[in-house]
Amino acid sequence: MSAEWPLWEVFVRAKRGLSHIHVGSLHAPDATMAVRNARDVYTRRGEGVSIWVVPSDQITASSPDEKDAFFDPAGDKVYRHPTFYDVPVEAKHL
Amino acid sequence: MTTQRYALALGDDALILAQRLGEWVARAPELEEDVALANIALDLLGQARTLLTYAGELEGAGRDEDALAYWRDDRDFRNVLLVELPNGDFAVTMARQLVFAAYQYELYDRLRGSADETVAAVAGKAVKEVHYHRDHATQWVLRLGDGTDESRRRMVAGLETVWPYVDELFEPFDGADVDPTALREPWTAYVHGVLAEAGLSVPEPTASRRGGRDGLHTEHLGYLLAELQHLHRSHPGATW
Numbered sequence: 001m002s003a004e005w006p007l008w009e010v011f012v013r014a015k016r017g018l019s020h021i022h023v024g025s026l027h028a029p030d031a032t033m034a035v036r037n038a039r040d041v042y043t044r045r046g047e048g049v050s051i052w053v054v055p056s057d058q059i060t061a062s063s064p065d066e067k068d069a070f071f072d073p074a075g076d077k078v079y080r081h082p083t084f085y086d087v088p089v090e091a092k093h094l
Numbered sequence: 095m096t097t098q099r100y101a102l103a104l105g106d107d108a109l110i111l112a113q114r115l116g117e118w119v120a121r122a123p124e125l126e127e128d129v130a131l132a133n134i135a136l137d138l139l140g141q142a143r144t145l146l147t148y149a150g151e152l153e154g155a156g157r158d159e160d161a162l163a164y165w166r167d168d169r170d171f172r173n174v175l176l177v178e179l180p181n182g183d184f185a186v187t188m189a190r191q192l193v194f195a196a197y198q199y200e201l202y203d204r205l206r207g208s209a210d211e212t213v214a215a216v217a218g219k220a221v222k223e224v225h226y227h228r229d230h231a232t233q234w235v236l237r238l239g240d241g242t243d244e245s246r247r248r249m250v251a252g253l254e255t256v257w258p259y260v261d262e263l264f265e266p267f268d269g270a271d272v273d274p275t276a277l278r279e280p281w282t283a284y285v286h287g288v289l290a291e292a293g294l295s296v297p298e299p300t301a302s303r304r305g306g307r308d309g310l311h312t313e314h315l316g317y318l319l320a321e322l323q324h325l326h327r328s329h330p331g332a333t334w
Contacts, residue, residue: 005124026126033233037126039226040133 004076007056008034010041012048028053096210097269098152099172102162103307104201105145106173109163110315111194112138113322114181123184128228134191137223144216163222164326168316169309176259178306178315182252185245189252196284197263198224200277208271232288239292246294253289254297258290261302 005027024043028034030094034053040044043051059075087094115135122128146159157165176194181187202224205217264278289296292303305311325332 027124028126029237033237036230036233037130040130041126044129044133 005029008038008053009056009059011052012038012042013050014047015049018071020050023047025056031055067087075093096148096152096213096271098149100270101145101149101152101213103172103267105142105149105162106171107177107194107198108138108145109142110171110173110318111177112136112142113318114177114226115180115187117181118187122227125188127184131187133244134227134230137220137227141216141220141223144212148216148280160326164323168311169267170277171225171306171309171311171315171319173306173315174259174262175303175306175312176256176262178312178318179256179259180314182255183248184234185248185252186255187252188231188234188238189256190287191227191248192235192288193256193260193263195224195227195231196281199228200280201272201274204272204277213271228284235288235294239289239294249292249294253294257297258300258303262304263304265304265307267307 006029007025008028008031009025010023012023013020026034026037026041027036031053038051038053042048065080074080115131115138118131119128119135122131142163143159146162147292150157150159150162172248176190179186179190201223202217206214206221208214208217235249238245238252240246264274264281267274286296303312
């Protein structure tokens, strides 16, 4: 039976003002039941105030094979961080 | 003021159904349902603990929740027969959950207005819990009733299994905070609505089974209590 139930990714918002955070995945026959299963599996200790579920097969992910080309070039671009720049003393209220 | 009989009856309903639902743990069709049914069982166990503790206080004989849960024999339990029935397959359990959670919802919704502060407080917390129990059962009855030929066949059989035990929920109860007979109409509106949406017929009325409130139980309760009570009776006061 497991094979027939699709996988869902679960995102929980811990409280108002925070973002939904990915907490894990689960099986459910449809979206309505996925939200309920998520409530039972991931919020039973008061972890959340809002739940999103997304079919796992609807997520397009970067490939581990592309890891070097995707992420390594950002490693030495210190000028992309705002702290790289000196702020003139005359510039107030930045 | 709530009567001891009434607190005991409601507490026993919750305790026995909690024990039954606990039997699904590690046996439900999916891991997610294991957790869902365990959550529901624990909600009911929480209600049972408060209600049995209160029943003990009202009795005034020094019996606490453990004394009432573990040291009474089946003839002294006051739960309705519906909650002690064996789980059957998942559809039987969902049929019972729909029937019982819809009943408990109407009950607790009204008990919030009880003049008895303890009972009103229990009901205020429990009504949210059973609202979810009712929704959980509703979702499954809709899917099984309106699913495959096999799921529909099982759902129809499940409803027929539990239906003879429905009338007992709404029998008059001397000393009740809320008259059970008044719950039948809103219960019917909800449950019949779900069945209609699922494309299921309301089962034909049959001879109704009763006696639980007077301690006259089915043969199933003794086995359930043996499992529930044997540890505590073998090792009184055991904790971990």
